[in-house]
Amino acid sequence: MSRPVRASVNRQALRHNLSVVRQAAPQSHVWSVVKANAYGHGIARVWQALESTDGFALLNLEEAILLREQGWKKPILLLEGFFHADDLKLIDRYRLTTSVHSNWQIKALATAQLSAPVDVYLKMNSGMNRLGFRPEQVHNAWQKLRALPGVGEITLMAHFADADNPEGVAGPLQRIEQAAEGLNCPRSLANSAATLWHPLTHYDWVRPGIVLYGASPSGRWQDIAGTGLQPAMTLSSEIIGVQQLTAGDGVGYGYRYRASGAQRIGIVACGYADGYPRHAPTGTPVSVGGVRTRTLGTVSMDMMMIDLEPCPQAGIGTAVELWGNDVKIDDVAAAAGTVGYELMCALAPRVPVEVI
Numbered sequence: 561m562s563r564p565v566r567a568s569v570n571r572q573a574l575r576h577n578l579s580v581v582r583q584a585a586p587q588s589h590v591w592s593v594v595k596a597n598a599y600g601h602g603i604a605r606v607w608q609a610l611e612s613t614d615g616f617a618l619l620n621l622e623e624a625i626l627l628r629e630q631g632w633k634k635p636i637l638l639l640e641g642f643f644h645a646d647d648l649k650l651i652d653r654y655r656l657t658t659s660v661h662s663n664w665q666i667k668a669l670a671t672a673q674l675s676a677p678v679d680v681y682l683k684m685n686s687g688m689n690r691l692g693f694r695p696e697q698v699h700n701a702w703q704k705l706r707a708l709p710g711v712g713e714i715t716l717m718a719h720f721a722d723a724d725n726p727e728g729v730a731g732p733l734q735r736i737e738q739a740a741e742g743l744n745c746p747r748s749l750a751n752s753a754a755t756l757w758h759p760l761t762h763y764d765w766v767r768p769g770i771v772l773y774g775a776s777p778s779g780r781w782q783d784i785a786g787t788g789l790q791p792a793m794t795l796s797s798e799i800i801g802v803q804q805l806t807a808g809d810g811v812g813y814g815y816r817y818r819a820s821g822a823q824r825i826g827i828v829a830c831g832y833a834d835g836y837p838r839h840a841p842t843g844t845p846v847s848v849g850g851v852r853t854r855t856l857g858t859v860s861m862d863m864m865m866i867d868l869e870p871c872p873q874a875g876i877g878t879a880v881e882l883w884g885n886d887v888k889i890d891d892v893a894a895a896a897g898t899v900g901y902e903l904m905c906a907l908a909p910r911v912p913v914e915v916i
């Protein structure tokens with residue numbers, strides 16, 4: 561028998577989450593963001609569950625080509641654009657939409673040999689100071705692109721740094737309105753947080769990522785608990801050992817937990833080499849047969865220890881959910897000082913994944 565740790569990816573949850581996005585932004589087209597191997601879920605595993613989307617957005621040419629080879633015919637957006645002028649050959653061949661965030665990319669488009677015009681997302685820096693043209697450069701960049709025969713439709717694109725804050729989009733939105741004045745072009749601005757919480761940002765295409773996988777853009781599950789979003793990934797394992805502690809006994813590396821009295825603990829076959837965060841402290845929630853309990857001590861590479869006092873019926877072979885429906889990935893992430901995004905993306909290749 562193989563080691564019991566496994567992840568499962570629920571296609572029905574993905575489909576349902578896309579429908580939640582449709583309800584939140586009924587007037588907009590949807591780019592389903594599947595970068596980072598579909599946030600750790602496996603792009604080849606999940607894209608068909610999302611095939612009613614209007615397009616897929618990602619970063620790597622390899623991932624884009626994989627989608628084309630598997631039969632996806634509708635749009636694909638390269639969120640960071642192309643990294644080298646040579647990439648335009650593949651962008652042309654596979655009919656990809658590319659973001660353009662720098663002048664060198666406009667120059668590359670001007671000299672590229674293209675079989676048909678390429679659709680472009682003109683990326684504006686609306687305040688995050690990551691990629692994009694500054695507001696006052698947008699008109700100029702737009703005009704340069706518009707003059708190129710190799711450029712098809714131009715969409716104005718921006719990204720919010722703080723859309724999980726109720727006041728977080730007002731400033732950037734104002735900068736975008738100003739920069740776009742007089743440009744009669746479609747817009748794509750909204751990530752998951754803006755899609756859920758800022759309808760004024762929706763415009764022509766929204767770009768949700770994390771909500772498709774059923775976790776919260778704010779990192780707090782309570783913020784999406786009322787939306788009907790469903791966790792798409794479950795990480796589970798089994799208890800492979802039991803120890804009976806007495807007062808003063810230490811647990812795990814550095815004895816970071818010590819029993820204050822008699823206590824039964826379970827040893828779970830899952831550790832940081834499986835993608836479970838080593839920073840998760842004592843008290844991080846886990847579910848044992850539907851009963852919520854907690855981790856104890858430092859997470860090891862291949863194992864972790866949990867408190868079995870709330871679940872005396874549990875023993876060797878009992879199933880443990882590390883995250884999924886009972887324990888939200890957001891709650892594990894919050895305990896470990898991170899966000900669900902990072903945990904999903906860090907699921908280790910050694911964990912077998914089943915699709916349900």
Ligand SMILES: *Cc1c(COP(=O)(O)O)cnc(C)c1O
Binds near residue numbers: 595750751767768777
């Ligand atoms: C990752 C990303 C998104 C999706 O962000 P979520 O917070 O996961 O919804 C949207 N737009 C761009 C440019 C991105 O890089």
